[in-house]
Amino acid sequence: MIIVxxxxxxxxxxxxxxxxxxxxxxxxxxxxxxxxEFAICADPLDPGRIVVFExxxxxEAVEAFRGDGxxxxxxxxxxDASVEEHEVASTRSLTS
Numbered sequence: 239m240i241i242v243x244x245x246x247x248x249x250x251x252x253x254x255x256x257x258x259x260x261x262x263x264x265x266x267x268x269x270x271x272x273x274x275e276f277a278i279c280a281d282p283l284d285p286g287r288i289v290v291f292e293x294x295x296x297x298e299a300v301e302a303f304r305g306d307g308x309x310x311x312x313x314x315x316x317x318d319a320s321v322e323e324h325e326v327a328s329t330r331s332l333t334s
Contacts, residue, residue: 244321250285272299
């Protein structure tokens with residue numbers, strides 16, 4: 239399993255528009271084979287921070303979906319980013 243996690247920073251006044259522009263991407267990701275979870279959400283404490291969390295069956299699934307990454311318009315809005323990919327060897331459910 240691959241987990242992609244981290245955050246993006248945008249100007250606080252641009253965050254709502256950035257997230258609205260991501261709705262189609264989230265829908266597309268969730269409909270993609272190998273996607274277990276895909277979320278891009280507003281941080282409740284920092285008005286310019288966007289939290290990124292994804293779970294994928296494999297690196298091939300991530301790469302097939304991701305392509306070249308964010309579009310130019312979205313890339314321009316990102317002031318800073320810290321996003322990492324983690325390869326998970328095992329998991330344990332915390333819910334029944």
